[in-house]
Amino acid sequence: MDRTSCIALPIAACLGFAALALPAAVQAQTPVWEENFNGTSIDGNTWTFDVGTGCQIGICGWGNNELQYYTSRPENARVENGNLVIEARRETFEGSPFTSARLKTEGRVHFKYGTLEARIKTPEAGNGLWPAYWMLGAIGVWPDRGEIDIMEIGHVDGIAAGMANRRVGGAVHWNYGGGHASHGDFADFPGNLHDDYRTYRMTWDPDFIRVTVDGLQYFEMAISDIEGASLHEFHAPHFLLLNLAVGGTYTGISNPNGVTAPLPGRMLVDWIRLYQDHPDSELQLGGDSAVPAGRFGVYSEQGGLAGALDFGSDADLFVWNNLAPISAAPFEGNEAMAFRASAGQWFGLGILTDYRNMSAYAGGALKFHMRTTTPSTFKIGINTSFGDSWVDFTAGGPNYGLVRDGQWHQVTIPFSAFYDLDLHAVKQMFMVVADPPAQDVELVIDNVYYQSP
Numbered sequence: 001m002d003r004t005s006c007i008a009l010p011i012a013a014c015l016g017f018a019a020l021a022l023p024a025a026v027q028a029q030t031p032v033w034e035e036n037f038n039g040t041s042i043d044g045n046t047w048t049f050d051v052g053t054g055c056q057i058g059i060c061g062w063g064n065n066e067l068q069y070y071t072s073r074p075e076n077a078r079v080e081n082g083n084l085v086i087e088a089r090r091e092t093f094e095g096s097p098f099t100s101a102r103l104k105t106e107g108r109v110h111f112k113y114g115t116l117e118a119r120i121k122t123p124e125a126g127n128g129l130w131p132a133y134w135m136l137g138a139i140g141v142w143p144d145r146g147e148i149d150i151m152e153i154g155h156v157d158g159i160a161a162g163m164a165n166r167r168v169g170g171a172v173h174w175n176y177g178g179g180h181a182s183h184g185d186f187a188d189f190p191g192n193l194h195d196d197y198r199t200y201r202m203t204w205d206p207d208f209i210r211v212t213v214d215g216l217q218y219f220e221m222a223i224s225d226i227e228g229a230s231l232h233e234f235h236a237p238h239f240l241l242l243n244l245a246v247g248g249t250y251t252g253i254s255n256p257n258g259v260t261a262p263l264p265g266r267m268l269v270d271w272i273r274l275y276q277d278h279p280d281s282e283l284q285l286g287g288d289s290a291v292p293a294g295r296f297g298v299y300s301e302q303g304g305l306a307g308a309l310d311f312g313s314d315a316d317l318f319v320w321n322n323l324a325p326i327s328a329a330p331f332e333g334n335e336a337m338a339f340r341a342s343a344g345q346w347f348g349l350g351i352l353t354d355y356r357n358m359s360a361y362a363g364g365a366l367k368f369h370m371r372t373t374t375p376s377t378f379k380i381g382i383n384t385s386f387g388d389s390w391v392d393f394t395a396g397g398p399n400y401g402l403v404r405d406g407q408w409h410q411v412t413i414p415f416s417a418f419y420d421l422d423l424h425a426v427k428q429m430f431m432v433v434a435d436p437p438a439q440d441v442e443l444v445i446d447n448v449y450y451q452s453p
Contacts, residue, residue: 031273032283033109037084042077046109048385048422049077050102050243052094056420057387062102063142065254066130067247069096077101083121084269086244088129090259097256098263102243106385107355107425110138110237110284113204114276116150121197121268123244125154125164126261128253130245133200135238138284139354143180146233147173150211151200153193154261155186156252165192170211170219174233181230187218197270205278206235237282242269286357286424293360293452298351298429299368300449301333309429315353320433322347331369331408331446341434341441348433350383351448358423361452366413366430368448373406376437380411382418383428389418390433412451 035046049072054062061067068088070076076099078085088100122131132152137145149171158167171184193213202211211219223234244267247253276283294306299317309315317337322345328338341347366382379390391413393399401411415421430448434441 030275032114032276033111033274033285035272036082037079037269037271038082039079041079042084042103044424046105047103048106048108048424050104051386051420053096061248062245064245064248064250066245067096067254067256067259068098068100068245069093070102070243071099072101073099075099077103082270084242086131086242086267086269088123088244088246088263088265090263098246098259100244100246102241102245104136104241104385105239106136106138107357107422107427108239108286110239110282110286111274111276112235112237112280112282113206113278114274114281114283116202116204116272116274118150118200118272119197119270120151120200121270122151122153122194123265123267124192124194124262125158127159127164128154128247128251128259129261129263129265130154130248130250131267132241132243132245134241136241137233138237138239140233143173144175144233146236146238147171148202148204148209148234148238149173149184150202151213152250154251156250158186159252163188165194166190168193168213168218172209172221172234174231176230183221185219187213187216189213189216197268204234206280209234237284240272242267286355290357290359291361295452296358296361296450298448298450299337299445300447301335302447302449305449306452309351309353315351315429318350318352320348320350321345323349326442328444333446336444336446338444339442341437341443343439343441344436346434346436347441348431350381350428350431352427353429354427356426356429358426358429358450361450362415362423363453364415364451366415366448367410367451368430369408369410369446370402371406371408371444372402372442373404374437374439374441374443375404376434376439376441378432378434378441378443380413381428381431381433382421382426383431384420384422385425385427386420386422388431389421390431391417 054060076087086101093099133150135148152169158164166189169186173182198213200213207224209221223231292306297305297308322341323339326338326340330336375395377394381388381390400413403409
């Protein structure tokens with residue numbers, strides 16, 4: 001899907017965040033953002049979870065042949081004694097032999113450039129544990145979005161060298177010439193990294209990304225040749241991730257019996273602090289731009305809305321495949337989404353927004369008006385930081401108010417009907433998709449909005 005219209009916008013507008021401009025003198029002395037884990041639970045305004053094995057988004061093993069199932073249970077992730085605790089456990093869960101957790105600030109805290117410090121106590125890596133502290137670009141799909149691996153421990157080469165608990169690495173990944181490019185490096189620490197808390201520091205500016213542990217530098221990447229080396233990804237906002245994987249390509253262990261690291265294994269994060277002093281630095285906090293409760297217009301011209309998308313400015317309608325515009329009177333206002341899909345080809349469309357904080361709408365519903373006569377199955381979806389979530393519309397099944405008689409009907413889908421929605425970070429507010437229909441399909445959709453409870 002083409003995202004160029006979004007990328008061409010000023011980044012803060014594209015993300016729908018509040019972008020903070022902070023005086024350089026203040027930035028040089030105090031953090032512009034920090035997380036101290038001083039509460040009693042993980043703050044959902046700062047962190048969300050990746051859950052499962054990755055298969056639900058088409059990358060089983062999270063793209064690395066990892067062996068764990070990520071959960072959001074307190075057994076695997078919790079705040080305890082002023083630390084974030086990420087715990088990997090050997091237990092059969094949803095068909096996987098291990099559990100653990102992966103947290104991220106996607107849709108909540110994004111930044112470009114700065115000095116990022118974290119005080120972390122890693123577990124004994126042994127054979128099979130893979131603690132990681134890293135970042136992903138906020139726009140696009142991997143590797144186009146970019147990846148910065150600040151800290152990784154447990155590499156197969158370190159295991160082979162007897163240095164599994166002393167060798168720490170960093171890496172970057174990006175798109176070069178239409179393919180995946182990467183650069184990585186490592187250093188051997190004088191003692192076992194898991195013996196105590198260590199301070200991992202990344203400095204990121206328009207010229208370099210550098211990473212140290214307790215002052216020992218182990219990674220450096222020059223990023224100033226933006227055009228020549230196709231390094232645009234490293235000059236755009238990223239978000240943070242913290243996880244503790246079990247097995248996988250990085251460790252060289254693909255069999256659960258090969259994991260001999262002590263379990264349960266715990267990664268403790270005491271604090272994270274971000275400092276920024278470069279004039280091109282950006283900090284974007286999603287919570288500062290939460291959409292007020294009420295009715296939010298996704299594709300609607302009705303009055304009295306709490307807010308609405310502005311197509312051509314902060315939203316775009318993308319036709320993905322096999323949809324030809326047709327003439328049809330709207331339900332309200334002057335426009336409607338009216339399309340014909342030919343038999344034998346899949347079809348789909350989506351309204352791209354990128355990162356809207358719709359948390360005030362939790363417990364509410366997606367509402368729209370639709371008219372069609374098709375008996376074919378189609379899906380209505382929303383894309384959030386958890387990926388795509390769909391509700392099936394099958395002839396004779398739950399249709400949430402839709403009658404397939406060619407007349408206008410209001411459809412109401414409770415957000416609870418969608419699987420794994422992160423309403424703090426909604427990226428595509430409305431989608432329609434279907435497998436190849438047996439006959440031509442006509443769909444007319446209008447007055448799409450979110451309704452809070």
